[in-house]
Amino acid sequence: MNRWLLLATAIVLEVAGTLALRAAVDHPAWYALVAVGYIGAFVALACVLRLGMGVGVAYGIWGACGVALTAVLATVFFGEPLTAPMGLGIALVIGGVLVVELGSQAAHRRGPEAGA
Template identity: 65%
Template sequence: MTNTVKGWLLLVAAILTEVAGSLSLKGALSHPGFYALVVVGYLGAFILLAMVLRTGMALGVAYGIWGASGVALTAIGSLVVFGEPITLFMGIGIVVIIAGVLCVELGAQAAQKVKAA
């Protein structure tokens, strides 16, 4: 497995553990046992993010995608798990986040091409 593929797989894992930690934080308000999942989720997310950076992925790309994807997925997860509404304005924000992540990734790819030339 190449470092690039490994980095992306680790980034997906970091995003999912951060989202799980965030959703568990809401669940812990009524079920305090979920605080253990909050700690494991956030600790796991940061450890995985550090592992992503060790694969050579740029910090701006990794952190930008991790943070933005976490926000969008947490909003969607809170709709599914807790029935919290997503308003039109929130939906537009999620679309803007996705567009921003795409811009960061495309910009990083363009920068790599310039650097390699």
Template identity: 60%
Template sequence: MRKWAVLAGAIVAETCATLALRASNDHAAWIAVVVAGYALAFTLLSVVLRAGMPIGVAYGIWAACGVVATAVLAVPLFGDPLTWVMGLGFAVIVAGVLLVEFGSHTRTSPAADDAVPEVAR
């Protein structure tokens, strides 16, 4: 459960950094938030990977959630559009991440679980 909380923190940090990157177009002071946010995001993402989450799953969830959160939050913050085509894109992203997640789990047969490993001679 801890690795999911850390991954959520990485997503929040990356989203904040990306929104700050957009804000830095108007005020250069936001660059400090960009640098700190991305540094924290990558640090937390590395913690998740060290905890054993497969990189395809961790990065997929991190990137997908970051894209969706950034696009949705940019609507009230910057007046960016949010169209049905973007919503369709979000659905495709989520479907792709789910496929990666489900594909990362290997199924073992009951016979393989009962097998005794051969001892080296």
């Protein structure tokens, strides 16, 4: 399976688990989805790493997308606020991950002996 598709799966599972955690505050039956979401997310993330994606890149993208999606979906599903400073913070996190990914690609093109 494509490592990017697996990474997207890990992100979706982690966000589902986190949103289920919020839902479980009022309805404890959601804890089952919390467990499935988090376990599935970590298994998918481990598979991404096994397929050769760098841990910094994979974890950065996973974390940034998880933060952004969770914040937006918590607004949609739970009516939680999404303020301008929060939006700026999300943009900064995503921007930071993009810089890490670009740096990773540049290092990969130079070869392993160039990095230290």
